[in-house]
Amino acid sequence: MTPVNLKSLAEQLHLSIATVSRALRDSHEVSEATKERVRALASALHYEPNAYASSLRRNISKTIGVVIPKVANHFFALAINGIEEAARQSGYHVLIYLTHDDYEREVSIVQHLKGGRVDGLLMSVASGTQDFAHLHSLKDANIPIVFFDRVCAEISTAKVTTNDYESGYQATEHLMAAGCQHIAHLLISNNLSIGQYRHQGYLDALTAHGLPIDEDLVMSGVMDNEQNVSLIRELLLRRPDIDGIFASVERLAISAYRVCHELGRRIPEDIKIIGFSNLEAAALLDPPLSTVTQPAYDIGREAARILLRAVEKKKAVLPEQSLVLASTLFARQSTGG
Amino acid sequence: MTPVNLKSLAEQLHLSIATVSRALRDSHEVSEATKERVRALASALHYEPNAYASSLRRNISKTIGVVIPKVANHFFALAINGIEEAARQSGYHVLIYLTHDDYEREVSIVQHLKGGRVDGLLMSVASGTQDFAHLHSLKDANIPIVFFDRVCAEISTAKVTTNDYESGYQATEHLMAAGCQHIAHLLISNNLSIGQYRHQGYLDALTAHGLPIDEDLVMSGVMDNEQNVSLIRELLLRRPDIDGIFASVERLAISAYRVCHELGRRIPEDIKIIGFSNLEAAALLDPPLSTVTQPAYDIGREAARILLRAVEKKKAVLPEQSLVLASTLFARQSTGG
DNA sequence: TTTATTTACGCAAACGTTTTCAGTAGGCGG
DNA sequence: CCGCCTACTGAAAACGTTTGCGTAAATAAA
Numbered sequence: 001m002t003p004v005n006l007k008s009l010a011e012q013l014h015l016s017i018a019t020v021s022r023a024l025r026d027s028h029e030v031s032e033a034t035k036e037r038v039r040a041l042a043s044a045l046h047y048e049p050n051a052y053a054s055s056l057r058r059n060i061s062k063t064i065g066v067v068i069p070k071v072a073n074h075f076f077a078l079a080i081n082g083i084e085e086a087a088r089q090s091g092y093h094v095l096i097y098l099t100h101d102d103y104e105r106e107v108s109i110v111q112h113l114k115g116g117r118v119d120g121l122l123m124s125v126a127s128g129t130q131d132f133a134h135l136h137s138l139k140d141a142n143i144p145i146v147f148f149d150r151v152c153a154e155i156s157t158a159k160v161t162t163n164d165y166e167s168g169y170q171a172t173e174h175l176m177a178a179g180c181q182h183i184a185h186l187l188i189s190n191n192l193s194i195g196q197y198r199h200q201g202y203l204d205a206l207t208a209h210g211l212p213i214d215e216d217l218v219m220s221g222v223m224d225n226e227q228n229v230s231l232i233r234e235l236l237l238r239r240p241d242i243d244g245i246f247a248s249v250e251r252l253a254i255s256a257y258r259v260c261h262e263l264g265r266r267i268p269e270d271i272k273i274i275g276f277s278n279l280e281a282a283a284l285l286d287p288p289l290s291t292v293t294q295p296a297y298d299i300g301r302e303a304a305r306i307l308l309r310a311v312e313k314k315k316a317v318l319p320e321q322s323l324v325l326a327s328t329l330f331a332r333q334s335t336g337g
Numbered sequence: 338m339t340p341v342n343l344k345s346l347a348e349q350l351h352l353s354i355a356t357v358s359r360a361l362r363d364s365h366e367v368s369e370a371t372k373e374r375v376r377a378l379a380s381a382l383h384y385e386p387n388a389y390a391s392s393l394r395r396n397i398s399k400t401i402g403v404v405i406p407k408v409a410n411h412f413f414a415l416a417i418n419g420i421e422e423a424a425r426q427s428g429y430h431v432l433i434y435l436t437h438d439d440y441e442r443e444v445s446i447v448q449h450l451k452g453g454r455v456d457g458l459l460m461s462v463a464s465g466t467q468d469f470a471h472l473h474s475l476k477d478a479n480i481p482i483v484f485f486d487r488v489c490a491e492i493s494t495a496k497v498t499t500n501d502y503e504s505g506y507q508a509t510e511h512l513m514a515a516g517c518q519h520i521a522h523l524l525i526s527n528n529l530s531i532g533q534y535r536h537q538g539y540l541d542a543l544t545a546h547g548l549p550i551d552e553d554l555v556m557s558g559v560m561d562n563e564q565n566v567s568l569i570r571e572l573l574l575r576r577p578d579i580d581g582i583f584a585s586v587e588r589l590a591i592s593a594y595r596v597c598h599e600l601g602r603r604i605p606e607d608i609k610i611i612g613f614s615n616l617e618a619a620a621l622l623d624p625p626l627s628t629v630t631q632p633a634y635d636i637g638r639e640a641a642r643i644l645l646r647a648v649e650k651k652k653a654v655l656p657e658q659s660l661v662l663a664s665t666l667f668a669r670q671s672t673g674g
Numbered sequence: 675t676t677t678a679t680t681t682a683c684g685c686a687a688a689c690g691t692t693t694t695c696a697g698t699a700g701g702c703g704g
Numbered sequence: 705c706c707g708c709c710t711a712c713t714g715a716a717a718a719c720g721t722t723t724g725c726g727t728a729a730a731t732a733a734a
Binding site: 342 | 689690691692693
């Protein structure tokens with residue numbers, strides 16, 4: 001049971017290792033006849049080049065890392081789909097890491113990745129991340145990084161997002177057009193840039209339409225869903241005047257639904273809800289949920305493409321660049337239909 | 338800007354490469370004092386060992402591959418979550434590959450993985466896969482494989498599933514208890530073992546309760562959702578006597594909902610529906626969907642644990658072994674409450 | 675014919691790590 | 705003083721691949 005590697009192939013073909021290697025990489029330095037012989041034997045023996053030897057020698061891993069908070073979330077699942085597609089097309093492999101929105105884990109993951117395991121990194125930062133030293137240090141390790149969705153303003157590199165500000169603005173405007181006067185905003189932990197942009201859209205929309213800004217109507221979600229349900233319940237009980245909810249993240253919209261059902265608030269009669277969401281089943285909810293739907297697959301795919309272009313050109317540091325893909329607002333019954 | 342590797346560390350410390358390597362791996366052959374010096378410098382310079390050099394030398398990649406049909410599916414998303422957790426705990430990395438239920442892709446992926454990129458493989462087979470040569474050949478490459486959910490009966494190895502037969506039986510029984518007499522079964526492409534088990538449960542439940550078996554009520558889903566909607570519409574129009582639907586895969590339950598809404602069939606008054614599903618929002622659908630919910634996270638985590646144990650022991654081939662984790666039936670309004 | 679040039683291949687050195695095998699020094703009993 | 709053991713360290717050979725350089729033969733240019 002001799003191993004099937006360049007050496008064994010070379011011996012059987014009475015060629016040197018170098019020639020076999022070159023033949024398999026289709027080098028012009030090898031005659032067509034020889035290439036044919038080599039390829040024939042290689043495929044007969046099911047030769048697969050050792051990825052690690054190749055990576056070590058060429059200092060290229062043909063692998064990208066994807067660091068995201070979670071995967072059990074339709075947005076990220078779709079994004080991974082797009083990433084995998086782009087990677088596959090370019091012959092790259094995809095390593096997945098979940099931070100669970102934990103800063104320590106994020107740091108630890110990034111630190112490990114500097115060992116050369118990946119040629120580049122795609123990332124959506126954890127909501128708890130405030131210090132970006134671990135990300136800065138990637139540049140020293142010559143690893144390009146592209147942020148998607150949850151970008152990091154402090155790092156100058158390429159970023160792919162959706163039009164968070166406009167989407168927040170539109171969603172709020174949509175609620176106002178439906179007659180809402182007291183609109184709550186449920187947002188994700190507020191040190192995330194996307195939360196800030198969406199929130200700014202919400203604020204500006206209110207102001208533009210002459211509604212007062214009331215910070216008491218703004219709620220930051222936490223990690224735990226049950227806790228979010230409690231928080232929303234408290235909010236709705238404390239402020240019975242709330243007649244509209246803008247949830248800028250899917251989980252919070254779902255939690256808001258639960259609370260409304262529980263408290264007997266009718267949607268959309270008593271309270272209207274719109275949420276950022278990629279849920280396929282949004283149209284089947286009771287009632288169908290109006291959504292701002294992000295082009296998650298495209299965001300993932302474009303982020304990966306940008307990263308891969310940089311990797312191929314060995315550009316460790318990407319120019320500050322923002323690609324913004326528009327979200328779509330689907331008006332359904334939860335905002336009056 | 339000298340690279341920070343064993344060689345540079347050794348030079349700065351006036352030690353040999355060997356000693357530095359041993360110190361970092363906490364070998365007993367190195368004095369505590371030396372270890373301390375080495376560790377101090379290593380962490381000061383943020384030394385990260387080159388994963389590829391290490392993998393090449395030790396013939397161990399500390400990486401497992403996960404090959405699944407898709408990720409934009411709550412079951413697989415949760416499974417990945419469990420897999421990542423188990424892998425992280427053991428210091429392993431996770432490579433993700435999506436087959437999109439395409440046999441050719443599955444073969445190509447598996448073939449590439451034999452290059453030593455992974456120490457082991459977790460897999461849910463594509464629905465189109467009929468030939469298993471590519472999987473058999475993994476044994477030659479010394480790569481252990483563990484199947485989860487969509488297992489492959491032809492390969493003898495460890496498998497982690499849910500109790501598909503019993504779940505199909507229970508779901509069907511649940512519909513009958515709710516008064517259904519003409520129960521359709523929407524199942525995933527029928528060469529998958531899980532589809533067969535669930536279907537057998539359905540059949541046996543019907544027989545056990547004296548209902549006739551009618552093959553015209555059994556529908557195999559396809560890849561495209563829109564096409565599934567058409568198929569279901571045809572079925573319901575052709576057989577207006579259908580008063581219960583057992584969808585043994587989430588997508589088909591969602592599609593069934595769409596068709597019922599479209600055709601004006603009331604759920605549960607006219608037709609009752611239960612589906613395999615991991616959708617968090619199932620309880621918020623219109624009406625709340627009764628589900629058979631699989632322990633997706635646990636399935637992923639346990640499959641990974643079994644695989645990792647084998648990998649650590651360098652057991653390339655795992656004993657035939659089945660771990661069955663029970664699903665839970667949640668009765669909601671779609672079957673009468 | 676001689677001299678360039680091309681073509682086709684081999685040698686050997688990397689890449690960074692792990693590990694086997696030796697080797698040195700000091701301590702200790704005899 | 706000799707031999708031996710222990711404790712530490714170093715030299716060097718792997719792992720499988722890629723690639724700069726050298727070289728022989730074959731072909732083209734002069």
